[in-house]
Amino acid sequence: MKINEYQKLALRTASTLEPDKLVLNGVLGLNGESGEVADHVKKHLFQGHELDKDNLAKELGDICWYIAIMAEGLGYSLEEVMQMNVDKLMKRYPNGFEAERSLHREENQ
Secondary structure: OOHHHHHHHHHOOOOOOOHHHHHHHHHHHHHHHHHHHHHHHHHHHHHOOOOOHHHHHHHHHHHHHHHHHHHHHHOOOHHHHHHHHHHHHHHHOEOEOOHHHHHOOOOOO
């Protein structure tokens, strides 16, 4: 599946296509789903629960859905958002991650 095809399919199930509401739904949904992922990992690491990789993968899918609708609300395709991120990281770490560059990077990077 292509990235922007996923976004189009995800938008089929959005309750509204109003940009401001897509952004708000995206922000709130990302926080909720990220919390579910964190709670699952916490229970695995500190409470003896099994790490359910299938469940975590499904939660990651939910996170993708919220990213897709939020990007739409901001007027971007998922491909554009992902390319912007890669461009930023290439500028910040042209040779791959380096702790020294991380410790001494410019404010805007």
